[in-house]
Amino acid sequence: MSHATIGAEAAFARTHARPTAADTVTQTFAMAWRALKKMRRNPEQFFDVALQPLLFTWMFAYVFGGAISGDVHSYLPLLIPGIVAQTVLTTSMATGVQLREDMDKGVFDRFRSLPMSRVAPLAGPMVADLVRYLIAAVLTYLMGLALGYRPGGGVAGVVGAVALAVFTGWSIAWAFTWIGTIARSARSVQGISMMILFPLTFLSNAFVPADTLPGWLETFTKVNPVSHLVSATRDLANNGTITGQVGWTLLTSLVVIAVFLPLSVLTYRRRL
Template identity: 45%
Template structure:
């Protein structure tokens, strides 16, 4: 003889007061503003460095190799000694190395787009360009790290800035501000081009003439007249001149003004193109 028992479960029925408390619109959090959202996405970019430290290779090893290689490769030929050449060269290689690594902003953006990450970001109730602006904010840390690495190597090799600590800090600040503006070029390329290899290829085609056809490595007065015409209007040349002056304790007003003008143009032109493309994609 088998006894059968039946378990009766009691369904929970919430009261009207409970439903109103849970579904009340008064409890909704306030949407973040543009600055707060951009800072959060910037923090995301820095956390990626924490979890993938290999991303710091381009801001540590690359500047170190460039500084050592050019100092001892060209120092004896272009100056009395590598140490003497370093006094002229280090501000230039500082600019060249940091400007070079700005292209990884576009590469990272293109990678996130191809993986579908930005499709998720666009559905969030935040300021739409926050993901782009935050990514560039996060890259500012990489620019500072690269600058400090080059400066430390230069000091170890004998570089002595006459402008002291204030001059060096002002020079690095100016470089970081310009690099932030310059990065908008690569965000546009990251949105327009289809692969990260394409972004890197086009970026190098732009960066190589700008950095080598400038006053980074040699005095422009030794160049042909037609080449000097390009070097004198190159924004990288104005940036290098301004940073050399700050590190030497001399304020080069025209070079600083032209650097800010060039940076403002990069933000206005390529920032607008980037936002237009991002909103339509």
């Protein structure tokens, strides 16, 4: 066997070697940087995280504030954590839509031909999307402060509430990533995601107290994972306390990640 043949086989082996954990982390951050540069060149991707929290906070405060709590100021401690949860969760839908668009354009065919971790093209944009979730949550609280909201939990409570909401949104995004790998088009990903998330969001305690709802709906609201997130963020931001709702929210998020992260990678590898 010639030295050229041996060298070619060695190069082939290096190219197709299984990436190490360090390689996976490095490649994931490289893909995250790619996604951030793509966002910078397409500012419309920030419209939902920049405009939705401002518009929804202002609109819901003045439309529902008097009817539910008697006045806008009294309604804000109930509303702001609910808007944070809703905004972060609805923002996470875009992850699956953008993934499907990239797959339809053939971008992932190129990634598949490269000696890189199979999870990196999925996890990279997920890391980049943390920036979008953070912007949405911070803008919601800033709008609340402008309207007169004063969180009793102080800076630490608000930071904890934002961190919990961002982590939950990131975990739910893995479910939408999986939908992106099985759906036939970006439009169908958006339709399926809205059909799942909007009922969960609006049939929760995000905008009205659960005890004001009909009995059957109150029961559903109390077991709704979105209600756990909203209650947890209220406890953190309004009172600065870590309650059982925080634990339930973290547990649910970890279960979602444990189920949909491997499913997303497996389906992605089969579809390409």
